[in-house]
Amino acid sequence: MIQFRRSDGRERIRSAESVLALGFLAVILAGTVLLALPVAAVSGRSVGLFDSLFTATSAVCVTGLVAVDTGTTFSPFGQVVLMILIQVGGLGFMAFATTIMMMLGHRISLKGRMLIRESMNCASLSDLVALTRLYLLLALGIELIGAGLLAIRFIPAYGLPRGLWMALFHAVSAFCNAGFDLFGGFSSLTAFAHDPLVLLTVALLIVLGGLGFSVILEALRNRQGFRGLTLHARIVLMLTPILLIAGTAFYLLAERKGVGALAALDAGDRLLNAFFQSVTMRTAGFNSIDLSRMKDGSKLFSGILMMIGASPASTGGGMKTTTVAVFALLMLSVVKGESEVNIARRRLSGDVARRALAVVALFLAMLVVGALAISLIEDGRFSLADVFFETSSALGTVGVSSIGTPNLRPASRAVLLPMMFLGRIGPLTLAIALSRRQGIARKLSKYPEEKIMIG
Numbered sequence: 001m002i003q004f005r006r007s008d009g010r011e012r013i014r015s016a017e018s019v020l021a022l023g024f025l026a027v028i029l030a031g032t033v034l035l036a037l038p039v040a041a042v043s044g045r046s047v048g049l050f051d052s053l054f055t056a057t058s059a060v061c062v063t064g065l066v067a068v069d070t071g072t073t074f075s076p077f078g079q080v081v082l083m084i085l086i087q088v089g090g091l092g093f094m095a096f097a098t099t100i101m102m103m104l105g106h107r108i109s110l111k112g113r114m115l116i117r118e119s120m121n122c123a124s125l126s127d128l129v130a131l132t133r134l135y136l137l138l139a140l141g142i143e144l145i146g147a148g149l150l151a152i153r154f155i156p157a158y159g160l161p162r163g164l165w166m167a168l169f170h171a172v173s174a175f176c177n178a179g180f181d182l183f184g185g186f187s188s189l190t191a192f193a194h195d196p197l198v199l200l201t202v203a204l205l206i207v208l209g210g211l212g213f214s215v216i217l218e219a220l221r222n223r224q225g226f227r228g229l230t231l232h233a234r235i236v237l238m239l240t241p242i243l244l245i246a247g248t249a250f251y252l253l254a255e256r257k258g259v260g261a262l263a264a265l266d267a268g269d270r271l272l273n274a275f276f277q278s279v280t281m282r283t284a285g286f287n288s289i290d291l292s293r294m295k296d297g298s299k300l301f302s303g304i305l306m307m308i309g310a311s312p313a314s315t316g317g318g319m320k321t322t323t324v325a326v327f328a329l330l331m332l333s334v335v336k337g338e339s340e341v342n343i344a345r346r347r348l349s350g351d352v353a354r355r356a357l358a359v360v361a362l363f364l365a366m367l368v369v370g371a372l373a374i375s376l377i378e379d380g381r382f383s384l385a386d387v388f389f390e391t392s393s394a395l396g397t398v399g400v401s402s403i404g405t406p407n408l409r410p411a412s413r414a415v416l417l418p419m420m421f422l423g424r425i426g427p428l429t430l431a432i433a434l435s436r437r438q439g440i441a442r443k444l445s446k447y448p449e450e451k452i453m454i455g
Contacts, residue, residue: 057420283396
């Protein structure tokens with residue numbers, strides 16, 4: 001908890017969660033102003049305040065839903081602003097603020113260290129500044145390697161200056177799980193459906209960004225094999241390939257025949273694109289196939305992948321893999337009649353189980369409310385499967401769309417705005433940030449216990 005002293009001498013409590021939420025909001029507002037400038041548009045005329053706000057929110061929340069075509073609407077200045085917003089939103093504004101303060105020679109206060117700990121999901125306050133520096137260097141290194149691989153294809157296609165910029169922008173967008181592209185025509189990566197180099201490079205960047213810094217660093221430092229990793233890292237590294245394989249198998253099965261989105265591809269390209277969609281549906285927002293041709297079953301399955309999302313302290317959103325794992329283990333313990341949640345000869349605390357349950361419940365509640373609101377606003381213009389797909393994409397900070405977000409009415413896009421924000425910072429984080437009882441001592445007394453019937 002962080003304390004701030006008021007001018008009247010009294011102290012008020014402000015949680016790290018509230019500071020982080022306000023920080024993201026401040027970056028969004030700054031990005032909105034910059035993207036609304038005439039210089040940010042190719043036409044030399046402002047794209048408008050609402051579209052700028054929607055784009056800035058989508059970029060900072062690394063979602064990828066767009067109200068205008070990014071590649072043909074924004075000028076080089078606007079594209080640079082977008083990439084910075086994506087980078088700050090993906091890696092965390094606290095990491096960048098800390099780096100700037102260190103470059104200016106400022107000492108990082110205890111309050112700042114607490115904020116860094118919260119944003120990076122660390123357990124200790126020790127060596128946070130060094131970890132932040134390492135975090136940024138590792139992220140930038142991965143992005144530059146990805147940009148180098150993409151440049152092999154983009155430089156011959158666009159020339160040296162433009163090709164390098166395209167490679168860098170899309171490497172940053174992929175590692176930060178943002179899904180923004182500059183190819184124009186809302187085409188994303190559909191022109192590269194037959195190119196393993198581009199799709200596999202982007203997929204690898206997405207997966208690395210979605211693992212979380214702590215997991216990547218632990219895997220690099222570990223010398224004792226899989227059993228030498230922490231329980232958190234083991235859960236992340238087990239669930240990630242399981243979800244990727246399950247997603248690939250489902251898309252191959254569901255979309256290979258008839259009017260399916262993979263039906264027109266040969267066997268090799270079908271496998272490649274099924275795998276890519278399994279990767280990108282988790283939080284990234286790129287697509288290499290025409291999503292409007294996806295069957296309703298695939299849209300429902302995609303929505304589930306979007307809700308699961310990436311892993312904690314990563315560049316992705318969603319409920320997070322570990323949250324879903326703990327929720328599943330909690331349900332299993334209830335079915336087995338066990339009073340504790342156990343995994344791999346370890347017992348999880350009751351607080352962890354309650355938080356997982358709260359996150360899942362809040363996400364599902366927001367998904368239902370958002371989908372119902374958009375259904376009422378659109379009044380039958382789109383199927384419920386498409387509305388569910390769009391809502392899941394916003395809340396899971398994914399950024400894919402089967403109907404085209406610009407085709408939605410402005411009121412529907414207004415519903416998506418807070419969903420993107422909540423999906424990035426986490427509904428439980430916002431709930432804690434808004435709680436007026438933060439910092440108040442726990443009650444020493446307890447109410448009498450009484451049972452109610454469940455199920």
